[in-house]
Amino acid sequence: MTVPNNYVSAQQTKTNIHFFALVMLMIGAVDSIRNIPSIAIFGQQLIFFVIAGAIFFLLPTGLISAELCTHFKEDSGIYRWSTTAFGHNLGALAIWLQWLNAVVWFPTSLAALTGTFAYLVFPQFAHNPSYLVIASLSIYWALTFLNLRGIRQSSRMAALGTTLGIMIPMSIIIVLSFLWIATGKPEAIHLTHKALMPALSHTGTWMSLTAVIMAFSGMELATVHVRRIRHAHVIFPKALIVSIIIILLTMGLSSLGVAIVIPHQDIVLVTGTVQALSRLFTGFHMPWLTEVVTALMLFGSLAAIINWMISPVNGLVQAAQDGYLPKFFAHENKHGTPDRLLILQAVIVSIVIGAFFVMPSINGSYWLLLDMSIELYVMMYILMFCAALKHLMTARKINLIPGGKCGAFLIVLFGLIGSITTFIVGFFPPQSIDVGTPEHYVVIFTTGLVAVIAPVILLMLYKKFRRIQNVPSSLVF
Secondary structure: OOOOOOHHHHHOOOOOOOHHHHHHHHHHHHOOHHHHHHHHOOHHHHHHHHHHHHHHHHHHHHHHHHHHHOOOOOOOOHHHHHHHHHOHHHHHHHHHHHHHHHHHHHHHHHHHHHHHHHHHHOHHHOOOHHHHHHHHHHHHHHHHHHHHOOOOOOHHHHHHHHHHHHHHHHHHHHHHHHHHHHOOOOOOOOOOHHHHOOOOOOHHHHHHHHHHHHHHOOHHHHHHHHHHOOOHHHHHHHHHHHHHHHHHHHHHHHHHHHHHHOOHHHOOOOOHHHHHHHHHHHHOOOOOHHHHHHHHHHHHHHHHHHHHHHHHHHHHHHHHHOOOOOHHHHOOOOOOOOHHHHHHHHHHHHHHHHHHHOOOOHHHHHHHHHHHHHHHHHHHHHHHHHHHHHHHHHOOOOOOOOOHHHHHHHHHHHHHHHHHHHHHHOOOOOOOOOOOOHHHHHHHHHHHHHHHHOHHHHHHHHHHHHHHHOOOHHHOO
């Protein structure tokens, strides 16, 4: 790895991204309405785990990925970081895990979107598996074809979607839930000193960490902008801290607000946020506002899905260019879109959406995909933190992280602790969600993980075979 000597001076020639736009990009990459019910379902103990998740995950992922971006002149991201540190095979594994996380994430996000829409228009279908599958498939394929035509969101659109579809609904939930308590309305949980500290000896308690880590993942996607910011060593840390504070307040307090007004056993992971909004607005004699705010949430969710559809695919294009995929899949259409990979992604997502028919309940299906998504992602984060440790301990200079190499080592250590802990507890099903027997859940969960990770071995064998046979990738397929 080479640390550019002209890092600071080079920033003077970069395009300036305004502070507000940078903060919105960071918040939009992490904050999500759909994550609120999966955190709220754990009640008052979510406060402890939100704080723990910030210390051992959110802050480390933001600082480390931002720091790594300043050490690479051109290509950056998890594939380049892992390849430079450990070789191309582990780089391929890292980008595969990141892409798989997105593939598994799409059904949960689509379920939240279609469930929310049903709750708004025809509530009788909001918990119907067949409707969720058909509607999710329809929306995803429609968005895929839009992306194939080169329709992408600008930074202004991303900021608008974050503001209208995320910040405003979360703020409303926070304000109204505080008013709910202040006016003496019935509370589903009671915040006492004893209740705030969870029983850490119980395995089920740690499932809260899985939901929180999932809610806090994605910060590394926004940090690719660090090399496009003038005076990044000053601006980026400030934007990062502001973003983290906003994410903590909005995600933590809005999840707590849902837990206050909806008993945990009644929270539906697909439509829990709308449940809470409906009860809050009804309680304050403004039921008509439920539809207005729900429409804003739909806009925010749709914008997030469009953004996430193309980003992970671009990482796979890097792997294809390095020989892990046939050049057939690196093809771009006239709009500059990797069309064949997008179609392949849509086919795989369509298969994964079928998981809604596997589990005995909607919450169970949703949690299975959510849990699998975060397991894949934390494996990628473990690779990222290990690569960061190798890069930063041999670097001549630490550009962004306070405390130099000692500070960088401590941040990496925190990130590894959070990621490894989350990976371990991910194999234990939550008691509050119907996932069948624990054995049934573990078998399905483990089989799913093995099935989606195994193909990366085929990619490695493909590259090795092509190198041995000296067959140009352009001649295959």
